[in-house]
Amino acid sequence: MTKPIAISLAVNGEPVEALVRPRQHLADFLRDTLGLTGTHIGCEHGVCGACSVRLDGDVVRGCLVLAVQADGAQVETIEGASDSGELASLQHAFAARNALQCGYCTPGMLLNAAELLARNPSPSRDDIRQHLSGNYCRCTGYQAIVDAVEAAARAGAGGAP
Amino acid sequence: MSDTAGRQPGLSVLDRPNSYIGRAVPRPNIARLTQGRGRYASDISLPRMVHVAFVRSPYAHARIVRIDKTAASGLPGVVAIVTGAELAAVMTPWVGVLSHLKGLKSAPQHAIAVERACWQGEAVAAVVARSRAEAEDAAELVAVDYEELEPVVSVEAALAPGARAIHPELGDNIAFERVLDAGEVDRAFAEADSVVETTFAFGRHTGVTLEPRAIVADWNPGEARLTVYQGTQAPHMMQNIIARHLALEESQVRVICGDVGGSFGIKVHVYADEMATVALAKLLKRPVKYVPDRVESFVSDIHARDHCVKARAAVKRDGTITAFEIDDETGIGPYSMYPRTSGIEANQVVNLVGGPYRTPNYRARARVVFQNKNVMCQYRGVGHPVACSVTEGLVDMAARAIGMDPFEIRRRNVIPDDAHPSVSAAGLKFEALSHQAALAKLHAMMDYDARRREQAALREKGVYRGIGLATFIEVTNPSAAFYGVGGARISSQDGAALRLDATGALVCQISVTEQGQGTEAVIAQVVATAFGVPIERVRVITGDTDVTPYGGGTWASRGAGIGGEAALQAGKALRENVLKVAGTILQAQPAALDIRDGLVVDRDTGRERIGLEEIARIAYFRPDTLPSDFQPELMVVRHYVPRKYPFAFTNGVNACWLEVDVETGFVKLLKYWIVEDCGTIINPQLVDEQIRGGVVQGLGPALMEHCIYDERGQLLNGNMADYLVPMAAEMPDIEVGHVVSPTLESELGAKGAGEAGTAGAAAAVANAVNDALSPFGVAISAIPITPEIVLRALGRL
Ligand code: FES
Numbered sequence: 001m002t003k004p005i006a007i008s009l010a011v012n013g014e015p016v017e018a019l020v021r022p023r024q025h026l027a028d029f030l031r032d033t034l035g036l037t038g039t040h041i042g043c044e045h046g047v048c049g050a051c052s053v054r055l056d057g058d059v060v061r062g063c064l065v066l067a068v069q070a071d072g073a074q075v076e077t078i079e080g081a082s083d084s085g086e087l088a089s090l091q092h093a094f095a096a097r098n099a100l101q102c103g104y105c106t107p108g109m110l111l112n113a114a115e116l117l118a119r120n121p122s123p124s125r126d127d128i129r130q131h132l133s134g135n136y137c138r139c140t141g142y143q144a145i146v147d148a149v150e151a152a153a154r155a156g157a158g159g160a161p
Numbered sequence: 162m163s164d165t166a167g168r169q170p171g172l173s174v175l176d177r178p179n180s181y182i183g184r185a186v187p188r189p190n191i192a193r194l195t196q197g198r199g200r201y202a203s204d205i206s207l208p209r210m211v212h213v214a215f216v217r218s219p220y221a222h223a224r225i226v227r228i229d230k231t232a233a234s235g236l237p238g239v240v241a242i243v244t245g246a247e248l249a250a251v252m253t254p255w256v257g258v259l260s261h262l263k264g265l266k267s268a269p270q271h272a273i274a275v276e277r278a279c280w281q282g283e284a285v286a287a288v289v290a291r292s293r294a295e296a297e298d299a300a301e302l303v304a305v306d307y308e309e310l311e312p313v314v315s316v317e318a319a320l321a322p323g324a325r326a327i328h329p330e331l332g333d334n335i336a337f338e339r340v341l342d343a344g345e346v347d348r349a350f351a352e353a354d355s356v357v358e359t360t361f362a363f364g365r366h367t368g369v370t371l372e373p374r375a376i377v378a379d380w381n382p383g384e385a386r387l388t389v390y391q392g393t394q395a396p397h398m399m400q401n402i403i404a405r406h407l408a409l410e411e412s413q414v415r416v417i418c419g420d421v422g423g424s425f426g427i428k429v430h431v432y433a434d435e436m437a438t439v440a441l442a443k444l445l446k447r448p449v450k451y452v453p454d455r456v457e458s459f460v461s462d463i464h465a466r467d468h469c470v471k472a473r474a475a476v477k478r479d480g481t482i483t484a485f486e487i488d489d490e491t492g493i494g495p496y497s498m499y500p501r502t503s504g505i506e507a508n509q510v511v512n513l514v515g516g517p518y519r520t521p522n523y524r525a526r527a528r529v530v531f532q533n534k535n536v537m538c539q540y541r542g543v544g545h546p547v548a549c550s551v552t553e554g555l556v557d558m559a560a561r562a563i564g565m566d567p568f569e570i571r572r573r574n575v576i577p578d579d580a581h582p583s584v585s586a587a588g589l590k591f592e593a594l595s596h597q598a599a600l601a602k603l604h605a606m607m608d609y610d611a612r613r614r615e616q617a618a619l620r621e622k623g624v625y626r627g628i629g630l631a632t633f634i635e636v637t638n639p640s641a642a643f644y645g646v647g648g649a650r651i652s653s654q655d656g657a658a659l660r661l662d663a664t665g666a667l668v669c670q671i672s673v674t675e676q677g678q679g680t681e682a683v684i685a686q687v688v689a690t691a692f693g694v695p696i697e698r699v700r701v702i703t704g705d706t707d708v709t710p711y712g713g714g715t716w717a718s719r720g721a722g723i724g725g726e727a728a729l730q731a732g733k734a735l736r737e738n739v740l741k742v743a744g745t746i747l748q749a750q751p752a753a754l755d756i757r758d759g760l761v762v763d764r765d766t767g768r769e770r771i772g773l774e775e776i777a778r779i780a781y782f783r784p785d786t787l788p789s790d791f792q793p794e795l796m797v798v799r800h801y802v803p804r805k806y807p808f809a810f811t812n813g814v815n816a817c818w819l820e821v822d823v824e825t826g827f828v829k830l831l832k833y834w835i836v837e838d839c840g841t842i843i844n845p846q847l848v849d850e851q852i853r854g855g856v857v858q859g860l861g862p863a864l865m866e867h868c869i870y871d872e873r874g875q876l877l878n879g880n881m882a883d884y885l886v887p888m889a890a891e892m893p894d895i896e897v898g899h900v901v902s903p904t905l906e907s908e909l910g911a912k913g914a915g916e917a918g919t920a921g922a923a924a925a926v927a928n929a930v931n932d933a934l935s936p937f938g939v940a941i942s943a944i945p946i947t948p949e950i951v952l953r954a955l956g957r958l
């Protein structure tokens with residue numbers, strides 16, 4: 001098997017140095033090596049969106065990016081985005097509207113919803129549904145999620161609730 | 162939106178001051194999940210933990226001639242490679258039968274196949290390694306020689322005269338057969354003004370829980386104890402079964418269930434690969450983790466439905482439906498699942514067809530058939546979507562045959578709301594249903610007449626929209642009649658242990674589990690109300706067989722109705738006990754006191770007397786100041802199981818509004834309404850979200866979800882890209898309304914709501930598609946209704 005490769009990156013603002021197998025994807029690296037289990041794994045083939053993380057500011061699928069590709073990058077996970085407070089308004093809206101049941105899709109939903117609101121502060125319901133269509137939720141039927149994103153948009157997505 | 166019927170006026174425990182019953186209280190544990198700080202079984206990592214990957218049969222049916230481990234065992238990180246025969250030395254096989262399903266038979270199933278693989282995807286060897294990647298690498302190098310056997314794939318082939326029995330010792334491929342004949346069916350058909358008849362086909366689909374099944378098993382030889390972290394709906398059931406098949410005492414097995422990334426009935430069964438994982442932990446004396454990858458999930462998570470139902474109904478010109486008759490065939494894979502069996506769904510179909518209606522004449526046959534496909538078993542709604550699609554499809558056909566409006570024919574045939582208690586043709590006992598009220602409410606909610614006008618106007622312009630209705634009944638709050646009487650050690654009762662801690666807060670340990678539906682919130686609401694504290698003062702603990710009372714867990718829409726009642730009784734009992742302590746301290750009659758908003762008050766005036774923290778302080782730290790013959794009891798346990806009715810039936814009605822593009826065959830869902838009656842509503846927001854999620858889980862199989870097999874028994878679309886599930890952009894907004902007919906069997910009056918949405922969604926979609934296509938004189942009775950099916954029906958493909 002190919003030898004481990006040294007990478008150095010920043011995860012949620014903290015510098016990380018690690019040796020990774022070339023085939024390990026970023027989601028496994030975050031979960032198994034760093035213990036950041038808020039990044040979930042639903043399919044490992046790029047369909048469900050549960051593994052969404054930010055790579056240099058863009059939301060990507062952690063199962064489709066190799067850990068070695070994150071060398072030198074800034075990675076942000078749901079834990080980091082929660083602690084910084086920037087998701088607070090969305091998180092508040094999700095909780096108030098019960099826009100999650102099992103919560104397995106939620107980290108990915110929140111990061112993608114935040115991306116939408118950053119681009120379009122007052123999206124229509126259709127815009128929200130379209131933007132979140134790469135994120136599967138098997139529990140809610142989506143309506144509560146759409147409602148919550150709408151409510152967060154109305155409240156002004158950034159900052160505290 | 163809710164109408165109340167049934168409960169007598171006057172104050173009950175539900176109407177206590179500061180009651181949380183009926184309030185949309187946010188779930189107390191939800192921030193953990195929004196911050197990605199849940200703890201799912203797939204997140205768990207233990208010291209010295211190793212990972213298992215399975216070598217799975219590429220054939221639907223094959224003899225295992227030889228397994229060569231040589232190349233695989235040389236790979237780095239490999240800890241063990243174990244075959245079925247080797248594992249059988251530590252784990253006994255099981256047979257999925259229940260004695261009350263008379264004649265149900267199955268063959269012994271091993272944790273890993275021994276000698277023969279019976280479906281594509283059945284595990285034939287286990288590879289344990291330091292990491293999952295290493296285990297998967299080695300699994301690829303395990304060389305298995307197979308002798309391919311002729312698979313029995315379709316239900317027709319399995320039932321054909323002279324068909325080879327998949328398990329020769331069972332004689333044939335019929336696992337279970339049930340017949341029912343009630344009333345005068347032949348006479349009703351002979352005297353009918355019209356007879357409608359068709360065959361309904363239901364594709365196989367599966368649950369696709371977003372978190373796959375996941376298990377970590379940890380055998381500690383020093384303690385001689387096995388700790389199992391598992392995403393499951395029934396921890397005590399798993400404890401019993403793991404112990405039994407590993408020849409351990411139940412007390413040697415602890416099952417812990419933390420957060421679960423979706424269950425829907427998928428995670429209530431005993432899976433061979435999970436049993437293999439616990440056996441490997443025992444064998445290797447260290448923690449072993451197994452999480453299937455998504456491709457494995459598709460060939461190992463239970464599949465659902467796969468029914469083909471020939472059905473007919475008799476109707477009079479005045480709209481009276483006088484008989485239903487069905488013949489159901491369903492394929493369940495090569496084994497009846499353990500321990501709930503794969504006979505329950507067909508049994509439910511027989512029970513439920515015609516259920517909302519008065520018709521006393523009903524004949525049914527169901528045959529449950531072995532085949533070489535993945536195992537099939539109970540998934541959300543168990544039998545309801547099949548029974549509902551058949552019944553409601555026939556009702557619409559009957560309406561069309563006599564030229565009656567589909568709303569009107571339902572109004573004329575449903576069991577009247579004042580006719581209960583009543584018994585259905587199939588023998589189901591109904592305590593209280595509200596079909597008439599639900600139909601009336603739905604009619605108003607959707608503005609039915611306006612929709613019909615809109616439909617007619619658009620049709621002129623070549624736009625084809627349809628309205629589909631579907632009335633349903635749903636089994637909830639099952640008593641021991643479901644499994645216990647059949648000999649399965651699956652508890653129908655649940656228990657709640659409630660204690661006042663030293664700061665005056667409450668801790669409730671309860672045997673129903675949290676799968677995201679909001680169990681913990683609902684239990685906290687009930688406890689806070691019954692005892693009299695702010696909800697923030699209640700902590701709920703679920704999902705640990707070492708900690709909670711014994712109970713069934715979460716399935717068959719039972720958590721709120723059964724667990725909730727246990728919590729209610731525990732809350733009341735602890736209040737009595739605390740008031741005795743307060744009475745002793747205050748030298749007052751306990752009956753003259755009450756607990757409200759966390760304080761002991763005078764019952765009549767509400768005047769504050771003493772705080773709970775002070776009571777706890779005295780009871781725990783200064784009992785010396787209490788009379789020497791008085792012992793405070795600040796922890797109580799209460800259990801509950803329904804006894805008067807085998808099930809608490811709920812009811813409701815769905816309406817779907819959609820548009821069919823007759824050029825492309827695409828169906829666009831525009832709007833959905835549902836009115837349901839789950840009795841007392843503890844938390845309206847949680848109920849509505851259960852209903853919505855349930856509806857969407859019915860819409861998926863109606864339009865897209867389908868496990869497609871070829872004639873060799875190969876699953877062709879077993880991955881998330883090819884197996885379609887509903888996405889946000891395709892789903893409609895769903896309006897939910899309620900009628901409230903509490904069950905009088907419990908003080909709480911709650912029935913289940915978790916599966917109601919799934920019951921009728923496919924029926925509503927199919928009826929709406931057929932309504933939209935009615936100008937073309939075509940009808941579709943197979944789901945999923947894909948564009949291809951629509952175009953074929955229209956003769957355009
Ligand atoms: S796990 Fe990455 S998209 Fe599903």
Ligand code: FES
Pocket residue numbers: 099100101102103104105106136137138139140371422423677
């Ligand atoms: S909340 Fe369970 S998958 Fe979305």
